[in-house]
Structures are given as C-alpha cells and as structure tokens.
Amino acid sequence: MGCFLCSDGDPSAAKSSPKNTRKNNSKNDKSHPSSDNSKSTPTTEFKKDNPKDSNQSSVANENDDKNKNKSPDNKEPNKAKVRTFTYAQLVTATNNFKGAYFLGEGGFGKVYKGKLEDSDQIVAIKQLDLDGSQGIREFVVEVLTLSMAEHPNLVKLIGYCAEAKQRLLVYEFMPFGSLEDHLHGLRLNKKPLDWNARMKIAAGAARGLEYLHDQMNPAVIYRDLKCSNILLNREYHAKLSDFGLAKVGPLGDKTHVSTRVMGTYGYCAPDYAMTGQLTFKSDIYSFGVVLLELITGRRPIDDTKPASEQNLVTWARPLFKDRKKFYKMADPELEGKYPVRGLYQALAIAAMCLQEQPNMRPLVADVVTALNYLATQKYDPLVHPVQSPWRSRSRSNIDQGGGVSP
Ligand SMILES: Nc1ncnc2c1ncn2[C@@H]1O[C@H](COP(=O)(O)OP(=O)(O)OP(=O)(O)O)[C@@H](O)[C@H]1O
Numbered sequence: 429m430g431c432f433l434c435s436d437g438d439p440s441a442a443k444s445s446p447k448n449t450r451k452n453n454s455k456n457d458k459s460h461p462s463s464d465n466s467k468s469t470p471t472t473e474f475k476k477d478n479p480k481d482s483n484q485s486s487v488a489n490e491n492d493d494k495n496k497n498k499s500p501d502n503k504e505p506n507k508a509k510v511r512t513f514t515y516a517q518l519v520t521a522t523n524n525f526k527g528a529y530f531l532g533e534g535g536f537g538k539v540y541k542g543k544l545e546d547s548d549q550i551v552a553i554k555q556l557d558l559d560g561s562q563g564i565r566e567f568v569v570e571v572l573t574l575s576m577a578e579h580p581n582l583v584k585l586i587g588y589c590a591e592a593k594q595r596l597l598v599y600e601f602m603p604f605g606s607l608e609d610h611l612h613g614l615r616l617n618k619k620p621l622d623w624n625a626r627m628k629i630a631a632g633a634a635r636g637l638e639y640l641h642d643q644m645n646p647a648v649i650y651r652d653l654k655c656s657n658i659l660l661n662r663e664y665h666a667k668l669s670d671f672g673l674a675k676v677g678p679l680g681d682k683t684h685v686s687t688r689v690m691g692t693y694g695y696c697a698p699d700y701a702m703t704g705q706l707t708f709k710s711d712i713y714s715f716g717v718v719l720l721e722l723i724t725g726r727r728p729i730d731d732t733k734p735a736s737e738q739n740l741v742t743w744a745r746p747l748f749k750d751r752k753k754f755y756k757m758a759d760p761e762l763e764g765k766y767p768v769r770g771l772y773q774a775l776a777i778a779a780m781c782l783q784e785q786p787n788m789r790p791l792v793a794d795v796v797t798a799l800n801y802l803a804t805q806k807y808d809p810l811v812h813p814v815q816s817p818w819r820s821r822s823r824s825n826i827d828q829g830g831g832v833s834p
C-alpha cells in the first residue's frame with residue numbers, strides 16, 4: 429500500500445522513491461496519482477486522483493455490486509467473516525498505540541502489534557495516516573478485496589475500523605515480518621535466509637499470485653508485488669499483503685486495463701510504466717524482480733552500488749546470457765550453500781518473468797509449477813556440495829556456457 433508512481437519517466441517520482449527501504453518507504457513515498465488516460469503518456473501527465481479516470485474498476489470498486497458479492501467459487505464471500513471494530517477496541521488492543529507495539533510503517537500509515545481483548549488473538553493493526561494525501565480509496569479496495577478472497581498465501585483480514593475519520597485494518601499477525609526485513613537486514617540478529625527458505629517463499633508467493641490471477645472471480649491484478657508486501661510466518665510460509673492498488677483484470681476480449689501507473693520503482697514492468705497498460709504480465713514482471721532479489725540478496729534499486737549495478741534487472745540481464753557467470757548472481761550471504769542446478773533453474777524462471785515483451789513472460793500457473801518443484805528439492809549443505817566461485821566455474825555439470833534468454 430501507499431506506493432508511488434513507478435514510472436521512471438518522472439524524475440520527481442524517482443527521486444522520492446523508497447529505494448525499497450521501509451524507512452524511506454513511509455509517507456513521503458506515497459503514490460502520486462498520474463494520468464489514467466491511456467492515450468496520454470503516464471510519465472508526463474498528472475492529474476488528481478479520480479476513480480472515474482480509470483476505464484476499469486478497482487478490484488473491489490465501491491460501485492460494483494457484482495464484485496462485492498462474488499466469491500472465487502461463487503460461494504458466500506469471505507466478507508461475513510470480516511469483523512468491524514470500534515476505535516476504542518483497537519486502542520485497547522495496542523495499549524493506546526504504544527511505541528513498544530510498533531511494527532513498521534509504510535505509505536498507508538503505522539503498523540502495530542495488538543491483542544484483541546475478547547479473543548486474546550494477536551493481530552497486526554494498520555492505522556491510516558490521517559495527514560496523508562490518499563489512503564481512503566486504498567482502504568476500501570483493501571477491505572473489499574480481502575473480503576472476497578481466502579487463500580493460505582494471502583494475509584487474512586480479520587476486520588477493520590471506520591469510525592469518524594479513523595481508518596484501521598486488522599490482520600492476522602505474521603511473526604516473521606516481511607521478506608524485505610529478512611533479505612535486507614532490517615531485523616536484529618537476523619540469520620540470512622537459506623536456499624530452501626528462499627525457494628519456499630518464492631513458491632508460496634507465486635501461489636498467492638496464482639490465486640489472484642486464476643482463481644478469483646473476477647480475476648485480480650495485484651499491482652504491488654514486492655518484498656515488503658510478502659509477509660512470513662515462523663515456517664517461512666509466505667502470504668501476500670496490501671491489496672489497496674489491486675485492479676480487476678481486463679474483461680471480455682480486452683487485453684489490458686488502462687490505468688494510472690502506480691507501484692514501486694524497481695518492481696514496475698517497463699511496458700506498464702511506459703504505457704499505463706496494466707496486464708497480468710505486469711505482475712509477472714514484478715514477481716521476476718522479487719525472485720531475483722531472493723536469489724541475489726540485492727535490492728531492485730540500490731544507489732550505494734556502482735552505477736552499472738544500481739538497477740538489479742539491468743545488472744542481471746548480461747549475466748543471464750552466460751551460465752559461466754551464474755554463480756556471480758548467488759547471494760554471497762548463502763556462502764555457497766545452494767544447489768547449482770537449482771540456482772540455474774531459479775535464474776531461468778526469473779529471466780523468463782523479466783522478459784521485456786509482456787507476452788513472452790510465463791503465466792503464473794507455469795511459474796507455480798516450476799517453483800513448487802524447486803521448493804521440494806531440498807538442499808542440505810552436509811550432503812550436497814557447498815559452492816565456491818572456482819567450483820561453480822570448473823566443476824558444475826550444468827555449467828557449460830550458454831545462458832537463459834530474457
Ligand atoms: N500482518 C502483519 N504482521 C506482522 N507485521 C506486519 C503485518 N503487516 C505489516 N507488518 C509490518 O509492518 C511493516 C509496514 O507494512 P506496510 O505494509 O504498511 O508498509 P510497506 O509494505 O513496508 O510499504 P508500502 O507502503 O510501500 O507497502 C512491514 O514491513 C511489516 O514489517
């Protein structure tokens with residue numbers, strides 16, 4: 429939630445980009461509405477956020493009664509299970525939003541851990557920043573989307589509070605926080621994620637995306653896939669969160685949805701950033717960035733690196749073409765503890781997702797099949813060889829040159 433214009437055509441947007449750190453990813457980085465008119469270039473024209481600008485409804489458009497009452501398999505929607513809370517209940521749950529209960533902050537507002545008084549359930553409570561320039565619309569889309577959705581790889585919305593100006597969302601608590609926390613060192617005493625956990629997380633996130641694309645009715649384009657929106661429980665079971673930017677996919681024989689370019693710099697598909705034409709393949713590109721982030725441990729945009737390495741995808745493209753260089757893409761924090769064949773296969777999936785041409789990117793179902801397989805191929809450093817740069821170059825049986833073609 430609370431992302432910003434992801435087009436790189438707008439320098440001001442790029443400057444205020446969070447560069448994928450949660451600290452920077454706070455209120456300053458909120459989405460700036462851009463033109464929703466597909467005829468104009470979204471990178472150059474901006475106008476006020478106006479839902480009517482879009483020729484396609486948000487995933488749970490407040491005006492779309494049909495959407496409100498549909499569930500993925502035409503059963504009763506999950507909506508009945510979403511509770512409403514009074515503000516007082518959430519004040520009690522968080523001990524008046526005590527600093528010690530603070531979990532993090534994004535574009536929507538602050539997130540606190542809380543305990544519901546009536547059930548003792550531990551929850552995460554996200555409070556809309558009342559000074560923010562947007563959020564109400566995201567709040568509504570989030571509540572309605574998650575009311576219609578139910579899947580083990582989507583975070584569960586327990587309820588919400590809409591009292592006077594207050595807007596709060598109450599979620600199941602995810603004890604391991606976000607994938608971004610794990611990959612980019614924001615957790616104290618964190619242990620680097622091992623290869624098996626990374627593949628498990630990738631497969632789980634892909635299954636969540638598959639649910640949105642292939643099982644929800646109407647199908648949903650997520651638009652905000654990134655590491656900070658992948659939450660983890662203790663077993664590294666991944667759940668997607670933050671659906672405030674989600675959109676209903678193209679209907680009828682349409683191939684895309686024309687919309688404002690929103691998302692996060694570094695994750696946004698170039699075709700979507702340039703044209704404002706949103707497709708399911710825009711999400712696949714973002715997924716490719718996440719997978720590459722999982723493999724390399726690098727941020728999508730990192731201005732602390734030399735210029736040629738600041739953009740993760742730009743850095744990776746030439747390496748994808750030469751298998752002899754694949755080892756360079758493995759996160760050094762893995763300390764060589766990864767399967768060479770698994771690395772090759774994971775990079776091949778990432779490269780396919782990151783194809784410049786959207787129609788060359790795979791469907792999410794194929795990504796799920798491939799990653800489910802990879803996640804079952806457990807790597808054990810006590811049994812399998814630990815890689816080192818010279819080993820990867822000289823001894824790998826798959827390391828025969830060639831590459832994967834993005
Ligand atoms: N359900 C949850 N359980 C546990 N921690 C959570 C939960 N939801 C959010 N958090 C924590 O709060 C932080 C902020 O989340 P939030 O979704 O508001 O912002 P973000 O994803 O970092 O940024 P953005 O606004 O760009 O989406 C997360 O990084 C995570 O650590």
Ligand SMILES: [Mg+2]
Pocket residue numbers: 429534656657669670
């Ligand atoms: Mg988030």
